[in-house]
Structure formats: structure tokens, C-alpha cells
Amino acid sequence: MSRVAVVTGAASGIGRASARALLDAGFCVALVGRREQPLVETASGTPNALVIPADVTDPVQVDTVFERTVAAWGRVDVLFNNAGVFPASAAVDDLDLDEWNRALSVNLTAVMLCSAAAVRTMKAQSPQGGRIVNNGSISAQTPRPLSPAYTATKHAVTGLTKSIDLDGRPFGITCGQIDIGNAATDLTRSIGLSDGALQPNGERIVEPSFSVQDAARAVLLMAELPPNATVNSLTITASGMPYIGRG
Numbered sequence: 001m002s003r004v005a006v007v008t009g010a011a012s013g014i015g016r017a018s019a020r021a022l023l024d025a026g027f028c029v030a031l032v033g034r035r036e037q038p039l040v041e042t043a044s045g046t047p048n049a050l051v052i053p054a055d056v057t058d059p060v061q062v063d064t065v066f067e068r069t070v071a072a073w074g075r076v077d078v079l080f081n082n083a084g085v086f087p088a089s090a091a092v093d094d095l096d097l098d099e100w101n102r103a104l105s106v107n108l109t110a111v112m113l114c115s116a117a118a119v120r121t122m123k124a125q126s127p128q129g130g131r132i133v134n135n136g137s138i139s140a141q142t143p144r145p146l147s148p149a150y151t152a153t154k155h156a157v158t159g160l161t162k163s164i165d166l167d168g169r170p171f172g173i174t175c176g177q178i179d180i181g182n183a184a185t186d187l188t189r190s191i192g193l194s195d196g197a198l199q200p201n202g203e204r205i206v207e208p209s210f211s212v213q214d215a216a217r218a219v220l221l222m223a224e225l226p227p228n229a230t231v232n233s234l235t236i237t238a239s240g241m242p243y244i245g246r247g
Contacts, residue, residue, distance in 0.1 A: 002026055002027060002028045002048065002073075003026070003027050003028070003077040003078065004027065004028045004029075004030075004069065004073045004074075004075055004076050004077050004078070005019075005022050005027045005028070005029045005030070005076075005077065005078040005079070005080065005223060006029075006030045006032060006065065006066070006069055006076055006078070006079045006080070006114070006118065007019040007022065007029055007030070007031060007032060007080045007082060008032045008033070008056050008079075008080065008081055008082050008083040008110070008114060009032070009033055009082040009083030009084060009135075010029075010031035010032055010033050010039055010042050010082070011031075011033035011034070011035055011038035011039050011041075011042060012038060012185070012186060013183075013185035013186055013212060014082055014135065014180065014183055014185060014212055014215050014216065014219070015033070015042075015080070015082040015083070016038075016042045017212040017213050017215065017216035018080055018082065018215070018216040018219040018220070019031055019042055019049070020042065020044070020216070021213070021216040021217060021219065021220045022078075022080075022219075022220060022223060023046050023048055023049060025220055025224065026048075027048070027077075027078070027223075028048045028049075028050070028072070028073045029048065029049050029050070030049075030050045030052055030065065030068070030069040030072075031043055031049055031050065031051050031052065032052050032053075032054050032056065032065055032083075033053065033054070033083070034053065034054070034055055035053065036051060036053040039051040039052075039053065050068065050069065050072050050073075052064075052065050052068055052069070056083050056106075056110040056113065056114055057105045057106060057109055057110045057113070059113050062110075062113045062114055062117050063117055065114075065117070066117045066118065066120075066121050069121075070121060070125075074125075075121070075125040075130075076118055076121045076122060076125070076130055077130050077131065078130065078131050078132075078133065078223045079114060079115065079118040079130070079131075079132045079133070080133045080135070080219060080223070081110075081111045081114050081115065081132065081133070081134045081135060082135045083106060083110055084106060084107045084135065084137075085102060085103060085106045085107060086147075086150050087099040087100070087102060087103045087147075087149045087150055089145075089146040089147065089198070090146055090148075091146055091148070092148045095148055095149060099149055100149045103149035103150055103152075103153050104149075104153060107150070107153035107154065107157065108153045108156050108157060108160070111134055111157055111160060112160060115132055115134075115160070115164055115175070118130065118132055119132075119164070119167075119168065119171075119173060122168075122171065122172075122173050123171050123173070127172075128171055128172050129171060129172025129173055129227055130172070130173055130174075131173070131174050131175070131176075131222070131223065131225070131227075131230070132161075132164060132168075132173070132174070132175040132176075133175075133176055133177070133178060133219060133222050133223060134157050134160070134161045134175065134176070134177045134178070135177075135178055135180065136154050136157050136158060136161070136177045136178065136179040136180075137150070137154045137179055137180065137181075138179050138180070138181035138235065138237060138243055139151045139154045139155075140154035140155055140157060140158045140177070140179050141179060141235070142243060144197070144198070145198050145199070145200055146198065157177065158177060161175050161176065161177040162175075165230075165232065172227055174227075174230040176222055176230055176231045176232050176233060176234070177232070177233050177234070178215075178218060178219060178222060178231075178233075178234045178235075178236070179233070179234070179235045179236075180215050180218075180235075180236055180237070181235070181236070181237030181238060181241055181243050182207055182208065182209040182210065182237060182238035182241050183209065183210060183211070183212045183214070183215040183236075183238075184209040184210065184211060184212055185212055199242065205242070207238070207241050207242060208238040208239060208240050208241050209238050209241075210237075210238040210239070214236070215236060218234060218236045221234075222234060
């Protein structure tokens with residue numbers, strides 16, 4: 001029987017690449033995102049993909065995602081919490097409150113809501129258990145300049161990941177985090193990596209990047225492990241990017 005995965009933010013970038021990697025590996029995959037047409041494009045006509053347009057900050061819509069997935073395939077083995085936003089750059093004293101709240105809602109609350117729904121599903125199914133993979137960011141470890149909202153949410157995801165993993169032990173539920181640095185996506189382009197990203201000393205430099213498909217391979221590695229093994233934390237970055245020793 002094929003394993004079943006739910007991928008949020010599956011319309012583009014790391015989410016799309018990871019969903020396709022899971023599909024190619026034989027998973028049945030529920031593709032979740034706000035916009036239906038890009039999800040359809042991710043599905044690429046495969047019979048093992050289920051397109052579910054949803055706002056993952058809405059608990060009712062999140063519950064519907066898992067209900068539809070279970071109705072289609074009977075269980076959920078993997079959740080990849082990938083949906084996220086990068087708010088407008090600003091120091092904390094210039095940060096717009098709406099931007100702060102948007103980051104909290106998408107980057108943190110949605111991860112909690114989807115994880116809660118996944119855990120309820122994984123506890124109830126037979127055989128019991130499953131795996132949650134949270135997309136953190138290297139900002140969960142080391143921030144970029146002018147990113148207090150994004151950095152705070154990603155640090156919080158690390159704590160949430162550890163807490164879910166601890167509480168999931170009695171039920172065969174594991175939770176790990178992947179921190180990705182400079183995979184080539186629309187998001188990385190939006191923060192200026194291709195034409196010069198702001199550095200702590202005020203300079204702008206073009207930073208190296210790597211293929212989003214390689215990031216997806218790392219997600220697949222975490223997802224495919226047997227129940228008796230887990231990756232608690234995995235960091236994958238572009239070789240030579242200004243991250244180790246940043247600043």
C-alpha cells in the first residue's frame with residue numbers, strides 16, 4: 001500500500017518540488033495551497049495527487065484537508081509543513097504590526113494547526129503513527145538583517161517541532177525540522193539573492209544558490225525513513241553561502 005503525504009505550500013518552490021519528489025517515490029500526496037490552478041500544475045495529471053485548495057491559517061479548512069485525505073486514502077503517514085511567507089524587510093522599530101501578525105499566522109500558527117490535525121489523524125489510524133517534517137529555515141538558527149518577524153517565527157517552529165516530537169513518542173509520531181538555505185525559488189529571488197542580498201555589514205552580494213530539486217531530495221530522505229528512525233534536524237545550504245560565521 002502506498003504511503004500518504006500532505007504537503008502545504010505545494011503550489012510552488014520547495015513545496016512543489018517536494019510534492020513531486022514524493023509522488024515520484026510512490027507516495028499518494030495531498031497538495032495544499034491557497035490557489036487551485038498552481039496546485040493542478042504541481043499534480044501534473046498524476047492519479048496519486050489530490051488537489052485541496054485551502055487556507056492553512058483557518059482551522060476549519062485545515063480539518064477539511066485531513067478529512068478529505070483520509071477519505072481518499074484511509075490514513076496520513078507524512079505531513080510536510082512547508083507553507084510560509086517572508087515579510088517586508090524592516091528593523092524591529094520599523095516593523096509593521098500587520099506584517100508581524102501575518103508572519104505569525106502563516107509561519108507559526110498554520111504549522112501548529114496542521115500538526116494538530118495530523119497528530120489527531122495519526123493517533124486514530126491503524127497502524128498508529130506517522131511523521132511530521134517542518135520547514136524551518138536557516139533563519140531558525142542565524143537571522144538575516146532586517147528580519148525580526150521571519151526569524152522569530154522560525155525560531156518558534158524549532159521549539160514547536162521538539163515539543164511535538166516529544167509528545168508524539170507514545171503514539172509512534174515523530175517530528176523533525178529541515179532548515180534550508182538558498183534553494184533557488186521565487187522566495188529567495190524576492191529577498192534579493194540573485195541581484196545582491198543585504199549583509200550585516202551593509203554590503204549587498206550575490207549569494208550562491210542550489211537546485212530546489214536537491215532540497216526536495218532532502219525532504220524525501222526524511223519522509224522515507226522507517227518508523228524506527230528519524231531525522232530530528234537537518235540543515236542544507238548552498239555551498240559557500242555566507243551563513244557559517246555570518247556577520
